[in-house]
Amino acid sequence: MGNPLRDRCLPSEMAEKSQVIEISNKISDFERLEAVVASELSVLEADKLPQCWRESLVTGRLTFSYGSTHNSVPALEGNLVVTIDAVCQRCLEPFRLLLETKLRVLLGAAGQSPGEHDGYEWWELADHTVRPIDIVDEALVMAMPLSAMHGTADGCSEIGSHATDAADAVETVTPFAALKMQLQDRGK
Numbered sequence: 001m002g003n004p005l006r007d008r009c010l011p012s013e014m015a016e017k018s019q020v021i022e023i024s025n026k027i028s029d030f031e032r033l034e035a036v037v038a039s040e041l042s043v044l045e046a047d048k049l050p051q052c053w054r055e056s057l058v059t060g061r062l063t064f065s066y067g068s069t070h071n072s073v074p075a076l077e078g079n080l081v082v083t084i085d086a087v088c089q090r091c092l093e094p095f096r097l098l099l100e101t102k103l104r105v106l107l108g109a110a111g112q113s114p115g116e117h118d119g120y121e122w123w124e125l126a127d128h129t130v131r132p133i134d135i136v137d138e139a140l141v142m143a144m145p146l147s148a149m150h151g152t153a154d155g156c157s158e159i160g161s162h163a164t165d166a167a168d169a170v171e172t173v174t175p176f177a178a179l180k181m182q183l184q185d186r187g188k
């Protein structure tokens with residue numbers, strides 16, 4: 001029995017059988033997400049570092065299909081939810097951040113991309129195959145806010161907000177922000 005999330009697959013075959021993939025995997029299963037969260041948390045003193053942040057579960061459900069508007073191109077759609085540990089850019093304290101994202105991707109060969117994607121991202125297949133986990137990993141990284149913050153300034157730690165000027169915090173470019181910008185450029 002293979003692992004449909006990790007195994008390399010042919011999207012056309014998956015779409016033929018309307019393959020569904022249930023996801024319930026730890027952050028540590030997603031290489032890039034883990035690296036990005038680790039880099040965000042690296043600014044924390046050791047005593048503030050959340051324990052077990054890699055254990056947090058990514059859950060969701062993905063479905064392969066031939067999309068209604070792109071009949072010849074396999075599509076992968078679904079929802080992803082995970083609560084990650086992040087660092088508030090306003091008060092520089094750790095907090096838990098709920099990430100929810102929808103994934104809508106068309107999977108095609110280089111040069112096959114239809115001009116209009118109707119809200120789908122385009123995922124270029126290297127050799128006709130893909131590992132669904134790579135798409136999920138990238139979708140989660142892209143869903144992370146460039147500048148994570150407590151919902152309101154009231155949620156911020158007093159000591160932290162006292163020590164940090166809010167205007168400066170907004171300007172802070174974390175290593176992750178730079179990575180995300182690179183990814184977005186690459187996706188163009």
Ligand SMILES: [Zn+2]
Pocket residue numbers: 088089090091092093149150155156157
């Ligand atoms: Zn805060």
